[in-house]
Amino acid sequence: MILLTGGAGYIGSHTAVELIEAGYDVLIADNFYNSKPEVLDAIEKITGKRPALEEIDVCDVNKVDAMFEKYDIEAVLHFASYKAVGESVEKPLMYYRNDLDTLLTVMEAMKKHGVNNLIFSSSATVYGVPETVPLVEGMPTGCTNPYGWTKYMAEQIIQDVCYAQKDMSAVILRYFNPIGAHKSALIGEQPNGVPNNLMPYITQVASGIRPHLNVFGNDYDTPDGTGVRDYIHVVDIAKGHIAAVKYAMNHKGAEVVNLGTGNGYSVLDIVKTFERVNGVPVPYQIAPRREGDVAQCYANPDKAERLLGWKAEEDLDSMCKDAWEWEKHITK
Numbered sequence: 001m002i003l004l005t006g007g008a009g010y011i012g013s014h015t016a017v018e019l020i021e022a023g024y025d026v027l028i029a030d031n032f033y034n035s036k037p038e039v040l041d042a043i044e045k046i047t048g049k050r051p052a053l054e055e056i057d058v059c060d061v062n063k064v065d066a067m068f069e070k071y072d073i074e075a076v077l078h079f080a081s082y083k084a085v086g087e088s089v090e091k092p093l094m095y096y097r098n099d100l101d102t103l104l105t106v107m108e109a110m111k112k113h114g115v116n117n118l119i120f121s122s123s124a125t126v127y128g129v130p131e132t133v134p135l136v137e138g139m140p141t142g143c144t145n146p147y148g149w150t151k152y153m154a155e156q157i158i159q160d161v162c163y164a165q166k167d168m169s170a171v172i173l174r175y176f177n178p179i180g181a182h183k184s185a186l187i188g189e190q191p192n193g194v195p196n197n198l199m200p201y202i203t204q205v206a207s208g209i210r211p212h213l214n215v216f217g218n219d220y221d222t223p224d225g226t227g228v229r230d231y232i233h234v235v236d237i238a239k240g241h242i243a244a245v246k247y248a249m250n251h252k253g254a255e256v257v258n259l260g261t262g263n264g265y266s267v268l269d270i271v272k273t274f275e276r277v278n279g280v281p282v283p284y285q286i287a288p289r290r291e292g293d294v295a296q297c298y299a300n301p302d303k304a305e306r307l308l309g310w311k312a313e314e315d316l317d318s319m320c321k322d323a324w325e326w327e328k329h330i331t332k
């Protein structure tokens with residue numbers, strides 16, 4: 001059985017689908033802090049199989065221990081964490097407490113119960129302000145906000161544990177910018193309140209929930225002046241986890257791997273592509289730069305292909321189309 005902490009969330013739910021379709025038994029541990037129980041119904045509808053569920057907070061040592069007793073867990077995919085950059089600046093203690101506590105609790109339970117395979121959700125945010133792009137795993141790291149530091153610290157904790165426990169295997173996945181949704185339009189991203197991220201904001205503008213998109217800065221040193229990112233289809237990210245699980249089960253030690261496409265697109269590229277493939281307008285205004293944003297951030301994805309045999313397959317048209325199908329599904 002594969003345990004997905006935070007498995008009802010955006011990336012966890014897509015990974016659950018891919019795992020089930022690849023023949024794995026899936027156990028989701030989630031407290032639905034930032035997700036909904038109906039996600040389990042959607043996963044069942046897509047795959048024909050309902051994942052096992054433990055509705056717990058993975059900071060709860062006793063409940064996590066009981067879960068490891070109850071199930072025969074082969075690998076843990078640790079998604080459970082808070083993820084809003086701005087909120088982490090306002091509430092650093094909440095972020096450090098939760099995001100480190102969940103990891104430590106899960107890793108202590110893994111040690112106690114002899115579970116040696118861990119896949120961790122890290123982020124390209126650990127590259128801080130990149131000196132050059134594309135980003136390669138060995139490049140310098142450093143963060144600009146508490147959310148980023150929790151990922152940075154978590155990476156260090158995992159590396160230290162793998163050094164001390166020679167049976168341990170971990171793949172630390174640095175996600176770039178996951179967008180889009182499952183082709184069924186039954187699962188996708190459901191932000192609470194005003195979206196922080198670009199694609200959910202665009203889909204809400206397109207559906208009329210918000211009047212226009214604020215483009216945060218058009219004076220960056222990029223081809224059109226707007227920020228450049230490596231947007232990657234969430235299903236490609238999910239498939240990257242399957243490749244990482246297979247790798248972890250056959251190797252020891254810790255590896256850090258970028259999950260990106262290697263392509264950088266600007267904010268205006270995304271707006272134009274979204275309008276073209278979906279035939280809907282996305283009105284926008286140029287606004288001041290957002291604090292903490294970098295001009296460009298995109299991956300060199302070669303290590304993922306070399307080590308895991310994984311490569312992103314979906315293009316930007318498909319990401320924009322699937323994001324819009326999902327928005328129509330939730331707003332209808």
Ligand code: UFG
Binds near residue numbers: 177214226293
């Ligand atoms: N942007 C806008 N308007 C918006 C929202 C975003 O112009 O309303 C721009 C941003 O300035 C940036 C780009 O769109 O240039 C992407 O912004 P996102 O907020 O979607 O994503 P970020 O690259 O800022 O952050 C994402 C994740 C973080 C993660 C980081 C890693 O949200 O969790 O990637 O690089 F840490």
